[in-house]
Amino acid sequence: MKHLTLENGKLFTEARVKTDGEYETFYVMIDTALPNTVLNKHKVTVSDLDAMSIGPLKVSNFQAELQELDIDGIIGLDFLLKTGAKLNFDAMTISSSRT
Numbered sequence: 001m002k003h004l005t006l007e008n009g010k011l012f013t014e015a016r017v018k019t020d021g022e023y024e025t026f027y028v029m030i031d032t033a034l035p036n037t038v039l040n041k042h043k044v045t046v047s048d049l050d051a052m053s054i055g056p057l058k059v060s061n062f063q064a065e066l067q068e069l070d071i072d073g074i075i076g077l078d079f080l081l082k083t084g085a086k087l088n089f090d091a092m093t094i095s096s097s098r099t
Contacts, residue, residue, distance in 0.1 A: 002055025057083035
């Protein structure tokens with residue numbers, strides 16, 4: 001389970017992104033209406049990721065779009081569906097529905 005933060009009506013959390021064997025932490029927005037995950041092209045240079053995780057939610061060999069963004073990234077429906085994400089707005093957490 002990972003904590004969510006509400007900022008200006010938008011949900012944010014930390015994600016760990018692994019490329020070329022190295023992990024980096026991203027502060028990402030969660031957008032259930034966005035079909036594909038998008039990362040800031042200035043923070044990561046490849047679209048094929050070794051892995052991406054948010055708390056217990058993890059996918060390997062994940063492809064994200066790279067765009068110029070004012071934030072680190074946006075987690076889209078593709079990641080949420082692949083991981084079976086469950087958003088709990090009472091507790092402000094994201095966890096797996098597959099436990």
